[in-house]
Amino acid sequence: MDRLLFGDNQFFGINHMSEEKARAQAVRFQDTSAVIDVLDSALDNGIRSFMCTTHDRIAEVADHMRADPARYGDYQFLPCMPYAHKYANAVTEDGMLGAIKRFTPEQGMLSAALAGGKSLATKDIEGMVTLLIDAEMKMFQGLKTPVVFLQNVVVDLLVGLRFDDAFRIFAQHIRDRYDAEPAFITMNLEATLDTLERVGIENPIVCANMNKIGFRMSGGIERYEQLLEERDFQAIAMSVFASGAIPAREALEWVRDHPSIRSVVFGASSAANIRSTAALASELWPDPVAA
Amino acid sequence: MISIAVAGIGKMGLSHLAMVRAHPDVDVVGVCDSAGYLRDVLGKYTGLPTFADYTTMLDTAKPDAVLIATPTGAHVDMVRAALDRGIHVFCEKPLSLSAADSLDLVARAEAAGVVTAVGYHNRFVGAFREVKRVLDSGAIGDINHALAESYGPVVLRPKGATWRSRRTAGGGCLYDYAAHPLDLLAWYLGEPAKVSGTALGSIFSAETDDEVYSLLHYPAGPTAHLSVNWSDESQRKMTTRITLWGSKGKIVADRQEIQVYLRDTATPPEGYHHGWNVHYTTELTDPVWFYLRGEEYSAQLDHFVRQIQASGAGEAVDPLNDFASALVTDEVIEKLLADAAGIPATAAEPAAAHRPARRPFWSRRHATV
Numbered sequence: 001m002d003r004l005l006f007g008d009n010q011f012f013g014i015n016h017m018s019e020e021k022a023r024a025q026a027v028r029f030q031d032t033s034a035v036i037d038v039l040d041s042a043l044d045n046g047i048r049s050f051m052c053t054t055h056d057r058i059a060e061v062a063d064h065m066r067a068d069p070a071r072y073g074d075y076q077f078l079p080c081m082p083y084a085h086k087y088a089n090a091v092t093e094d095g096m097l098g099a100i101k102r103f104t105p106e107q108g109m110l111s112a113a114l115a116g117g118k119s120l121a122t123k124d125i126e127g128m129v130t131l132l133i134d135a136e137m138k139m140f141q142g143l144k145t146p147v148v149f150l151q152n153v154v155v156d157l158l159v160g161l162r163f164d165d166a167f168r169i170f171a172q173h174i175r176d177r178y179d180a181e182p183a184f185i186t187m188n189l190e191a192t193l194d195t196l197e198r199v200g201i202e203n204p205i206v207c208a209n210m211n212k213i214g215f216r217m218s219g220g221i222e223r224y225e226q227l228l229e230e231r232d233f234q235a236i237a238m239s240v241f242a243s244g245a246i247p248a249r250e251a252l253e254w255v256r257d258h259p260s261i262r263s264v265v266f267g268a269s270s271a272a273n274i275r276s277t278a279a280l281a282s283e284l285w286p287d288p289v290a291a
Numbered sequence: 292m293i294s295i296a297v298a299g300i301g302k303m304g305l306s307h308l309a310m311v312r313a314h315p316d317v318d319v320v321g322v323c324d325s326a327g328y329l330r331d332v333l334g335k336y337t338g339l340p341t342f343a344d345y346t347t348m349l350d351t352a353k354p355d356a357v358l359i360a361t362p363t364g365a366h367v368d369m370v371r372a373a374l375d376r377g378i379h380v381f382c383e384k385p386l387s388l389s390a391a392d393s394l395d396l397v398a399r400a401e402a403a404g405v406v407t408a409v410g411y412h413n414r415f416v417g418a419f420r421e422v423k424r425v426l427d428s429g430a431i432g433d434i435n436h437a438l439a440e441s442y443g444p445v446v447l448r449p450k451g452a453t454w455r456s457r458r459t460a461g462g463g464c465l466y467d468y469a470a471h472p473l474d475l476l477a478w479y480l481g482e483p484a485k486v487s488g489t490a491l492g493s494i495f496s497a498e499t500d501d502e503v504y505s506l507l508h509y510p511a512g513p514t515a516h517l518s519v520n521w522s523d524e525s526q527r528k529m530t531t532r533i534t535l536w537g538s539k540g541k542i543v544a545d546r547q548e549i550q551v552y553l554r555d556t557a558t559p560p561e562g563y564h565h566g567w568n569v570h571y572t573t574e575l576t577d578p579v580w581f582y583l584r585g586e587e588y589s590a591q592l593d594h595f596v597r598q599i600q601a602s603g604a605g606e607a608v609d610p611l612n613d614f615a616s617a618l619v620t621d622e623v624i625e626k627l628l629a630d631a632a633g634i635p636a637t638a639a640e641p642a643a644a645h646r647p648a649r650r651p652f653w654s655r656r657h658a659t660v
Contacts, residue, residue, distance in 0.1 A: 012527070013527050014527070015547075016547065016572065016573075017547055017548060017571045017572065017573065018547055018548055018571075019530060019532075019545050019547055019548075022527075026527070085527070085528070088302065089444065089445075091301070091302050092302065092445055092453070092455065093446075093448075093450075093453065094453065095301070095453045096300075096301055096302070096326065096329060097326060097328065097329070098453070125332060125336070153583070153584060156309070156581075156582065156583045157305065157306065157309045157583060158309075159309075159313070160308070160309025160310055160312050160313040160581060160583060161305070161308060161309045161312060161333070161337050162312065162337050162338070163336050163337050164336075165336050166336070187582035187583070188313070188581055188582055191313060191581065213573065214578065215573050215576075216576075216578075216582060216586075217578070218578065218579060218580060218581055218582045219578075219580065220578060242573050243571075243573060245571060245573040245574070
């Protein structure tokens with residue numbers, strides 16, 4: 001896994017501090033070529049890992065990369081699935097079961113489960129989950145996807161419910177079918193590490209908010225620092241700048257002072273910001289791109 | 292340990308369930324839902340005791356508290372059944388579809404001596420709490436006018452088969468969306484004396500409203516515009532914004548940030564100065580034990596749990612979002628419906644006339660919040 005991973009929040013109108021900024025970004029990036037321009041400037045600065053949702057527009061980015069193997073041959077997508085809004089909106093429109101039906105290609109299976117009751121539930125969930133993963137992965141066919149993430153709303157929902165089997169099913173399928181490393185994004189680091197340990201996923205890749213001011217670090221910054229020291233996991237820090245609340249140098253120095261953080265995911269909208277972040281990283285780490 | 296049962300495992304119910312199950316002081320003792328398949332999957336994979344019938348769950352699992360996240364039309368009977376058994380209740384918003392029913396629930400809850408809460412989570416959003424603090428400090432002077440807005444992408448097509456598309460079940464933009472900014476207005480300005488110019492419009496829905504606009508008139512003089520539209524596809528998710536104009540300044544806030552302008556005549560509260568002030572969620576938000584979709588959801592559940600613990604110890608915690616405060620919003624909703632239908636204002640206030648002599652929510656809201 002590379003040291004610097006490029007994130008995609010800024011492309012889809014997500015900003016944790018200002019709705020005004022979020023809207024301005026949504027306006028700016030409504031044309032996919034604007035997204036590709038930014039990804040290109042990241043690539044020019046040696047950043048070739050793109051941690052992205054499975055938003056429909058990412059499919060257009062994937063098409064672009066696929067069409068130019070000479071330029072993007074080494075490019076890596078790190079998909080984060082599912083694209084939660086798609087499912088959340090479907091649940092609002094069709095109800096829980098209606099949404100499952102809508103997204104499950106083999107409708108017959110669910111109907112059989114609904115009619116058959118208990119005996120089918122176990123087998124059915126596994127089949128349904130793997131079908132949904134395959135549907136989300138389709139857009140990356142033929143591209144490098146060495147790591148596949150389960151995104152935080154889903155991870156945290158399942159962790160809270162103690163739906164442990166879901167993690168086993170996800171990890172197994174990502175390994176078997178895509179020859180990739182399963183990974184997990186969470187807002188609740190300790191609870192997620194506990195869950196993955198229970199399920200037997202060793203040295204997992206886990207991405208969580210990690211920043212100098214403890215922003216959105218459930219359980220507190222000291223606990224996170226303890227976990228970084230004591231637990232075996234491959235840590236990816238997100239929100240290191242706390243949406244701009246921490247100056248870049250201060251933010252990355254804090255990361256450097258926690259050597260067990262393996263990678264940093266960051267988003268930027270301008271070539272200048274990408275350049276300065278990459279420059280800072282090469283000052284702080286001997287090999288800033290590949291960790 | 293507080294034992295809690297959860298009724299309804301739709302989108303909100305599931306997320307509540309995940310958060311309370313992760314709460315260190317809570318033991319989830321039962322979950323019920325009418326959908327057998329969801330119940331079956333949940334029971335099988337999480338080991339939670341599941342029930343097909345709500346009252347059977349209350350009588351078998353005997354929880355200290357129940358968390359109700361069913362369609363609004365089902366709330367009243369379910370809340371009553373819990374109150375009859377002396378069970379603390381957290382109910383999703385709005386509390387009911389009738390101010391008279393909500394008033395009855397307020398009285399019953401008070402008689403039962405239980406803790407109540409309604410899922411108006413905006414009261415737990417750092418920026419909206421800060422608005423309350425700045426208002427209470429008197430910094431922006433006398434309020435002249437407010438603008439309360441909510442927009443989001445919920446109903447974007449003519450079709451739709453769930454309870455949200457039927458007003459009789461509690462669906463529609465007014466009950467589902469407008470209730471949130473109305474709750475914030477109730478928190479900041481109290482209860483309006485009357486409403487006028489209400490427009491309930493349908494954009495896609497055949498049986499209910501997709502947009503709500505109105506002018507609220509408060510007893511001491513201020514007015515507030517309400518502007519809500521849940522068929523606004525330009526929004527990524529629900530966006531609620533509140534703007535307040537006062538004689539000495541102005542406040543603009545959403546869930547991410549609060550912007551305050553203070554005139555030279557204002558006395559700035561701590562952390563503020565004359566001119567523009569901006570504070571972000573990063574500094575306004577308290578950490579929570581478990582995060583799912585926003586600190587405010589965890590914070591409101593934790594507040595409910597702490598109130599139950601306190602009531603057990605004979606102490607009191609500021610109720611903040613109890614049935615009594617939710618009743619105000621239900622009364623306003625009823626006024627809006629009457630106004631939109633052209634019914635004269637006096638006919639739309641049956642609940643106000645029958646309020647219990649003791650009105651703890653008034654005194655509480657003015658004294659402590």
